[in-house]
Amino acid sequence: xxxxxxxxxxxxxxxxxxxxxxxxxxxxxxxxxxxxxxxxxxxxxxxxxxxxxxxxxxxxxxxxxxxxxxxxxxxxxxxxxxxxxxxxxxxxxxxxxxxxxxxxxxxxxxxxxxxxxxxxxxxxxxxxxxxxxxxxxxxxxxxxxxxxxxxxxxxxxxxxxxxxxxxxxxxxxxxxxxxxxxxxxxxxxxxxxxxxxxxxxxxxxxxxxxxxxxxxxxxxxxxxxxxxxxxxxxxxxxxxxxxxxxxxxxxxxxxx
Amino acid sequence: xxxxxxxxxxxxxxxxxxxxxxxxxxxxxxxxxxxxxxxxxxxxxxxxxxxxxxxxxxxxxxxxxxxxxxxxxxxxxxxxxxxxxxxxxxxxxxxxxxxxxxxxxxxxxxxxxxxxxxxxxxxxxxxxxxxxxxxxxxxxxxxxxxxxxxxxxxxxxxxxxxxxxxxxxxxxxxxxxxxxxxxxxxxxxxxxxxxxxxxxxxxxxxxxxxxxxxxxxxxxxxxxxxxxxxxxxxx
Numbered sequence: 001x002x003x004x005x006x007x008x009x010x011x012x013x014x015x016x017x018x019x020x021x022x023x024x025x026x027x028x029x030x031x032x033x034x035x036x037x038x039x040x041x042x043x044x045x046x047x048x049x050x051x052x053x054x055x056x057x058x059x060x061x062x063x064x065x066x067x068x069x070x071x072x073x074x075x076x077x078x079x080x081x082x083x084x085x086x087x088x089x090x091x092x093x094x095x096x097x098x099x100x101x102x103x104x105x106x107x108x109x110x111x112x113x114x115x116x117x118x119x120x121x122x123x124x125x126x127x128x129x130x131x132x133x134x135x136x137x138x139x140x141x142x143x144x145x146x147x148x149x150x151x152x153x154x155x156x157x158x159x160x161x162x163x164x165x166x167x168x169x170x171x172x173x174x175x176x177x178x179x180x181x182x183x184x185x186x187x188x189x190x191x192x193x194x195x196x197x198x199x200x201x202x203x204x205x206x207x208x209x210x211x212x213x214x215x216x217x218x219x220x221x222x223x224x225x226x227x228x229x230x231x232x233x234x235x236x237x238x239x240x241x242x243x244x245x246x247x248x249x250x251x252x253x254x255x256x
Numbered sequence: 257x258x259x260x261x262x263x264x265x266x267x268x269x270x271x272x273x274x275x276x277x278x279x280x281x282x283x284x285x286x287x288x289x290x291x292x293x294x295x296x297x298x299x300x301x302x303x304x305x306x307x308x309x310x311x312x313x314x315x316x317x318x319x320x321x322x323x324x325x326x327x328x329x330x331x332x333x334x335x336x337x338x339x340x341x342x343x344x345x346x347x348x349x350x351x352x353x354x355x356x357x358x359x360x361x362x363x364x365x366x367x368x369x370x371x372x373x374x375x376x377x378x379x380x381x382x383x384x385x386x387x388x389x390x391x392x393x394x395x396x397x398x399x400x401x402x403x404x405x406x407x408x409x410x411x412x413x414x415x416x417x418x419x420x421x422x423x424x425x426x427x428x429x430x431x432x433x434x435x436x437x438x439x440x441x442x443x444x445x446x447x448x449x450x451x452x453x454x455x456x457x458x459x460x461x462x463x464x465x466x467x468x469x470x471x472x473x474x475x476x477x478x479x480x481x482x483x484x485x486x487x488x489x490x491x
Contacts, residue, residue, distance in 0.1 A: 088394035
């Protein structure tokens with residue numbers, strides 16, 4: 001039994017109740033297990049980075065946590081309960097390649113607000129705020145699909161944040177962007193974090209990790225190889241996989 | 257014996273003087289065809305979108321059926337609708353046989369599978385692109401279908417055009433269920449067939465020219481609308 005008197009006394013007195021939990025989360029496809037019984041907790045207000053070599057299961061884990069994929073075993077809990085429609089709407093996700101609806105920039109934002117049940121005046125105010133925040137006001141009436149890659153990703157982040165989610169997932173949102181666009185995306189995400197949004201982000205970029213992370217979950221071959229503070233995982237990794245990766249010796253999850 | 261030139265000259269004369277019978281026939285043709293296409297779109301667009309966007313048991317069978325029904329023989333549809341609406345048929349009590357409504361029903365049956373099958377293809381491609389984002393938004397099935405149809409709206413104009421093309425050129429089904437009754441159910445295609453058999457080639461040719469012009473005009477209008485809309489708000 002874990003909760004002995006000593007355990008309770010030595011634990012920090014105030015531990016935040018996890019926003020999201022994964023219990024024994026596994027995922028298999030094509031006869032192969034890609035995620036192996038992962039247990040983790042995401043605490044509210046934190047910026048958690050998911051890192052690891054190519055093919056380690058980072059994007060898969062994100063999709064499982066967000067409910068885009070159904071786990072083969074285990075479960076995800078939202079505030080201690082099985083996620084429902086309301087839970088889904090308290091989360092948002094930004095994909096590596098932004099998915100732009102075939103509508104104007106403003107209509108993309110309005111669509112997200114509409115499906116979240118915001119009506120008329122409130123919707124217009126929130127959409128305009130989001131445009132301003134993402135520096136897209138001048139492009140409001142432009143078709144979203146003709147924007148540059150950086151502008152599209154800014155719109156994707158703004159569209160994810162406009163509904164004020166509690167938790168924002170980002171799957172390598174700046175992997176194909178130039179430094180200026182990357183900076184703008186990071187500013188948007190950090191500003192959201194300051195407003196209280198919990199962040200879970202996949203990134204390969206150690207510089208970005210240092211700018212944007214509080215803690216790191218390091219995945220290797222579908223398992224959590226290591227989890228800890230940014231300084232600990234990137235500076236003094238305990239696992240061989242994390243050590244090899246930070247030293248540039250591990251490219252894919254199948255490398256030894 | 258008249259030459260082709262004489263017949264063409266007389267046909268153009270009929271068009272230019274805009275004969276009353278001619279206008280009545282053209283108006284009824286447009287009414288029947290546009291109503292049938294509108295009803296077919298009301299049924300076929302959501303049906304195609306559902307088959308295109310969702311995985312469900314029997315989806316493969318539904319797809320094969322929709323594709324197969326695109327090639328429905330008009331005379332078979334005409335015969336089926338005739339049997340349904342004739343006095344001995346289950347819907348005979350409605351008294352719709354040999355009315356424009358019967359013709360609309362027959363054309364709707366012919367056009368709906370075309371609209372549904374082509375919509376399925378358009379929506380399936382779009383949904384492949386949107387699926388994860390829609391799942392992330394937590395959209396209901398109804399919200400998905402309406403968003404997909406809205407975002408595919410300009411491609412779906414072409415789908416509606418394909419339905420219009422089928423309906424406006426159709427003769428077999430409307431002849432069987434409409435009967436080609438003067439001032440009641442006479443449309444362009446059935447009149448062309450009748451007048452040609454009677455040797456009244458001027459009127460038949462005039463209607464043929466008008467039918468062709470109508471198809472070109474409707475296509476041009478829809479394409480122009482699509483092009484300007486795409487430039488304005490869609491890429």
